[in-house]
Amino acid sequence: HRVFELDTAPKLIFKMDRYASIGDSPANNRYQNMIRAQTVIRTHQLGLLVIPHAKLFTVNIKDRKQEIIAEKKMDINPFQSAQEEYFQVHADSLNETVRQLALFICMTGYSDVEWRNNPILNNSLDEKGNRKIALVDIEEMGSSADGLFGGAFGRRGLVRCVNEEQGKIVENVAKEHGVSTFSFADSHSQRKEELEDVRKLKEYYAREKITLGNEPIQVDESILSFSTDTEKEKTLKELTLKLIEELNT
Numbered sequence: 001h002r003v004f005e006l007d008t009a010p011k012l013i014f015k016m017d018r019y020a021s022i023g024d025s026p027a028n029n030r031y032q033n034m035i036r037a038q039t040v041i042r043t044h045q046l047g048l049l050v051i052p053h054a055k056l057f058t059v060n061i062k063d064r065k066q067e068i069i070a071e072k073k074m075d076i077n078p079f080q081s082a083q084e085e086y087f088q089v090h091a092d093s094l095n096e097t098v099r100q101l102a103l104f105i106c107m108t109g110y111s112d113v114e115w116r117n118n119p120i121l122n123n124s125l126d127e128k129g130n131r132k133i134a135l136v137d138i139e140e141m142g143s144s145a146d147g148l149f150g151g152a153f154g155r156r157g158l159v160r161c162v163n164e165e166q167g168k169i170v171e172n173v174a175k176e177h178g179v180s181t182f183s184f185a186d187s188h189s190q191r192k193e194e195l196e197d198v199r200k201l202k203e204y205y206a207r208e209k210i211t212l213g214n215e216p217i218q219v220d221e222s223i224l225s226f227s228t229d230t231e232k233e234k235t236l237k238e239l240t241l242k243l244i245e246e247l248n249t
Contacts, residue, residue: 001015001016001017001018001026002014002015002016002017002018003015009070011072011073012070012071012072012073013052013070013071013072013073014068014069014070014071015027015030015068015069015071016066016067016068016069017067025067026139027056027067027068027069028056028067029139030069030138030139031054031056031069033108033138033139033141034051034052034054034138036108036141037051037104037108037110037135037138038051040104040107040108041104044103044104044107046100046101046103046104047100047126047132048096048097048100048101048126048130048131048132048133049097049100049101049104049132049133049135050074050121050132050133050134050135051134051135051138052071052072052073052074052134052136053071053072054069054070054071054072055069055070056068056069057070071136074119074121074134074136075121075122075123075124076119076120076121076122076134076136077119077122078116078119079116080114080115080116083115083116083118083119083120084115084161086119086120087115087120087161087162087163088163088195088198090120090131091162091163091166093125093129093130093131094120094130094131094133094162094166095130095165095166095169096128096130097130097131097132097133098158098162098166098169098170099169099173101113101118101133101158102148102158102169102170102173102174103173103177104135105144105147105148105158106144106148106173106174106177106179107177108138108141108144109141109142109143109144109147110135110138110140110141110144110147111140111141111142111143111144111146111147111151111152111155112137112138112139112140112147112155113147113148113150113155113156113157113158113161114155114156114161115156115161116137117135117136117137117138118133118134118135118136118161119133119134119136120132120133120134121133121134144174144177144179145174145179145180145182145183148170148173148174148179148184149170149174149181149183149184149186149187150183150187151183157183157187158170159171159184159187159188159191160187160190160191160194162191163191163195164188164191164192164195167184167187167188167191168188170184171184171188216248217244217247217248219240219241219244221237221241224236224237224240224241
């Protein structure tokens with residue numbers, strides 16, 4: 001797969017498969033999935049899910065036809081780590097959005113559910129206080145259960161992208177639409193452990209007054225103790241202080 005930008009078209013993202021044949025390329029399949037997804041969103045009134053405006057076209061490359069999708073850029077932060085944080089920080093405004101995404105997954109079999117593929121749109125609060133999510137990579141539509149609870153090829157699944165309460169929302173939607181919840185308990189348990197690790201990490205940051213991550217390391221020299229040998233002790237302490245100075249630099 002190739003995903004790229006062009007200086008001459010700064011508002012677009014281009015997607016193609018280098019080796020595929022016309023008519024059965026991942027680009028064509030992806031585009032058909034986008035059309036299908038848009039139909040589901042309209043039919044079930046899932047207004048908090050946004051699919052980029054896109055067009056499929058063909059170009060000639062060295063006497064060979066190549067299908068390419070051009071998508072309008074979305075107002076998102078593209079970094080996975082940022083989206084992971086946003087899903088936690090903005091959790092209160094995502095309950096209905098999560099429900100709609102769970103319903104979409106049940107309706108389509110969308111399976112590659114990750115933060116990077118379902119980023120929160122910037123400045124997207126509606127009149128009811130709900131945020132919108134973009135669906136920027138819906139190529140895979142093979143298993144609703146994988147999309148909801150994770151599974152094949154290390155897929156994370158929606159439950160492991162959201163908080164504990166929202167995980168229950170996902171489970172309820174699955175039950176309502178006949179999707180097996182066999183994997184829910186394990187997925188939900190993993191997510192609770194991840195969230196607990198995040199909580200402990202944030203407590204550590206607060207305790208150590210780490211806000212940017214580049215705060216200088218400060219060490220009380222009086223607690224540095226290495227050896228009963230006075231000369232060796234002096235040398236090791238000097239080396240330690242030099243190392244800390246270098247790290248801070």
